[in-house]
Amino acid sequence: MPRHFDPTLVNDRFDDPGLYVDLAFERRALLFDIGDIAGLPTRKILRISDVFVSHRHMDHFAGFDQLLRRVLGREKVIGIYGPAGSIEAIGHKLKAYTWNLLDGYDGNVSFRVTEMDAVGNMTSALFSGRESFSRQHAERRAEADGLLLKEPGIQVRATTLDHGVPVLAFALEERAQINVWRNKLEAAGLAVGPWLRDFKEAVLHGRADAFPIEVSWQAPDADTPKTLPLGQLRNEIMRVSTGRKIAYVVDCAFTRANVEKIVALAKDADTLFIEATFFEADAAIAAQRRHLTAHQAGTIARLAGVKRLVTFHYSPRYRGEGERLAEEAQLAFLGR
DSSP: OOOSEEEEESSOTTSOOOEEEEETTTTEEEEEOOSOOTTSOHHHHTTEEEEEOSOOSHHHHTTHHHHHHHHTTOOEEEEEEEETTHHHHHHHHHHTSOOTTGGGOSSOEEEEEEEEOTTSOEEEEEEEGGGTTOEEEEEEEOOOTTEEEEOSSEEEEEEEEESSSEEEEEEEEEOOEEEEOHHHHHHTTBOOSTHHHHHHHHHHTTOOTTOEEEOOBSSOOTTSOSEEEHHHHHHHHEEEEOOOEEEEEOSOOOOHHHHHHHHHHHTTOSEEEEEOOBOGGGHHHHHHHTOOBHHHHHHHHHHHTOSEEEEEOOOGGGTTOHHHHHHHHHHHHTTO
16 A cells, blocks of 8 residues: 555654655655654745644644744745634744844745634634734634544544643544546556546545546547546546545553543554553553553554554653563454
């Protein structure tokens, strides 16, 4: 299966959490949490189109200023998604600086900030460099099953967990994989070409069966049509397979409500990235601080039926024992 996205942890597993997801075919990237991002090369930071913030503890949010500095003067709109209060928080960060020199930049960077409250209602606002990052264009929409981002190729969904404060967990999914049967394409007399990209886009956008698709033929003549209906092509030359899915979970207590929400969000994911902050022997401390143990993280992964488990956000108290934390989580994941 082609890899639409490539996820990698931003930092060492004992340092600030963050997941960088390169969208291989779109020349952009997504970032889940934005703590210390100094380790990301500028070229990677400049690819970031959307940032998903679990909550605003410093190790998950302080890197916004690093992002801001790198993108100033660029012509782009960056989406920021987070829990309630995110709009005000970004507004305060932007107001902390003096912007009298922005007219000297060629490009205009803007931040479109969307916050989701505990029941799923969403509010968005725009902060544009051309307007000295003043707040504009507030929009509100009712609960949408946690769907933060929906595009033809991908979508990002969130759920709210308890960490003493609301924390968002995220799932990124390819909406579908459109595969063309090469043998059936050739048997129909159709040629491989750029028109297949338009065909796939029409499928992903949910166009009607009668929607005309311009096609290319192997041996065109006066009788070959220039277009064919989408429904005919869908039935004859393509198959749809489930896209990849990853989930990102940090900073949450091991409660029944949290576990149920995580399992529903991460169900059947290809990879679950989840915190494993404490050893199970220190479960009392984990409960007090509303974090997961490695054993609890592995148990959640098993309940969700994920294919692969990646743990991180280890407590610095265990520095040098990362392999033991990972092993404890894997054993629980395997039910041992």
